[in-house]
Amino acid sequence: MEDQDNPKSQEAKGIVLRRIEKFNKDLSGLNNRLGKVIDLDLEVLKNNKLKLRSNNHSLNIEDENFTCFTSWIGPAISGYNQILENNLEHLEKSRKSYSQFRRKFLGHLKGIEKHEKNNRLLTRYFEEDQVRELYNVIHNLQSLPGFLLTLQVFKSYTVCQILSHEKGQGFANSNYSSSGSRSTSKRFNVEEFNKAFQSIKKSKSKVFTNQGLNNPKIEAIGSFFAKTFSSNRYNIILILGRNDFLPPSNPELKIFEEVTLHLEPVLNAILRRSSHDDKISNIIEVLENTNFPLSIKNRSDNFLFKNEAFDEIKENELKDYQFLERELFGKNTLRFYFNKESKEDTDLYHFYRVSLLGELLNTLRHELSNPLFGLSLATDILNDDSLDPELQETIQDIKINSDRCQTIIKNFSNLYQEEDNFKEFDLINLINETIILTKSETKGIRKSVQTDQSPLILYSNPTWISQIIFNLIINAGQALAEHFSPERIRDANISIVIKSDDNNLSISVSDNGTGIPDQLKDRLFDAFMTTKDAGTGLGLTICKSLLNKLDGEIFFTNNSENGTTFTITLPIEKL
């Protein structure tokens, strides 16, 4: 037992003995107050073994190096103390919970035993609070060298340097600390890093001198320990020295090897965390500088984050903004604000959609129109009284069908004509055409049109009105498809009711779905508000914007039984 003469070992033994003494004092105090509730002996045997005994449970722990006692006895005793402290008051109130206390206590004992058997890792050399510090406080490499020098186990060293290179980067970082001074961080060329990394990695020895390595980036003087670590993202060099030329002893080498072995996962965790922090600071910078006002609020409605654009909004202007809200992890909410008045975006979107569809339909119309007209004309020529009546009928059917195709394509392209196309048209006919357009989105759903007048000739913008009706029918269809299973879709129903007097027109589109949930009512016409995965959230916004242009209005009511009715009203000129 050569280590017994080692002053470090003696010091550690002193710590252990003082702790045991305090523990025994606390315990006997407790036992005096409560009667003998805990049966526990803690004893240091002559051969440096420690003996723990409680009831019939006994645990003998031995270690070849007495220094290591501090590592596990520290957490063990603080664990016991905590249990004593937490339960003391409770125990005094009720002796009944003694069994519960005892169970916890023995559980902790077993935990220590297990710990000692399976995990001779960090706590063997580090005190528990140091381990906690290492995991929780050390977020970046800059503070790590200084921290390592404060460890009991590395107490005799004076300098520590960590050089790191994130793979793919053109530079490497150096973090250097000499005892007592703050650590410094430097950035340097990756080639110098690679040179040092390779020569340390290849060497069988762990002990180096700076003459041997001949690398200006290594700041330790004399002989020192060096070790390389490599993860899939980082290469790291750890250097630990005393700035002297005395080579380290064998036990020191052994401790260095063992501790650095355990350091590897810690290093990786720190690097991951620091690159994670980098990422977060990048994201924050982007959020900070984006032109869209953003805020994050916590559950009690306090701001956690506001970006510059948000700060620029004056308080009395905030009401002019709409926002999109998303719940983040931990019940915080992200709000993305945009100006209500700026309708340009939705209008532009609508314009693109209409003109694209209009163009498409126009092309289709031209391509189909000519051959269809040819078919129709040809039937006129072919139809001769001398033909067999059945053949005549067939030729007549060809004519009827080709004329029908012609009409359909014409009506479709009329629906998407140029924007400012005000003209006379029959509203009932327009609505029927629009219903045909929505066919694919309202499959299987019954649709009815009720009107007190047909035809109903108006002077207005048929493209816009058709667009509005189209959006309302599509919305109703999608709501119904969500509410009714495919087998029951036959019960779904969309009814369109048209009422008019000399000056006003109202068109209502009702469905018998679930109705609009209360929480959505206020935001229904807001741009980008959508409950559908593939929705743009612009349908109703477009309706509202088109109705504004027509001096009309749109509103909705949840029906008394079920479903929703959207109603649009328009001033009209009936013809």
Add this chain to the structure above:
Amino acid sequence: MKILIVEDEPLIARSLKKLLEKKGCLVTWEPTGNKAIEIIKSESFDRIICDLMLQDVSGFDVIEDSKERYSISEIGQKFIIITAYSSPQVLQRAALYGCSVLSKPFEDLNEAIDVFIRGRDLGTNKETIKS
């Protein structure tokens, strides 16, 4: 009466040819614009019924090249444009030549045949009149 039909849709051309022949006209049908131009330069016609969207050139190109042979006023009398795409631009350009425009499909076939035989100012196709 000699009529040239410049139209690339065979069903339309053949039908019109038949109908006009029934009325006693002598009808030539040409589906491509370039050939039609050659024919126009070498043969004289009382009426030229010309589609705008041909496969090779536009009907306006045919009219433009016919200026070699016919004066503007003759062009206005001889040419009748038939088109499936009577946009305001088309109508405006047709007006420059003084030509009638009939939209395909014709609303009333007999009226259309009438226009072909008797020439401009008799067009009753609604779209033509409105514009």
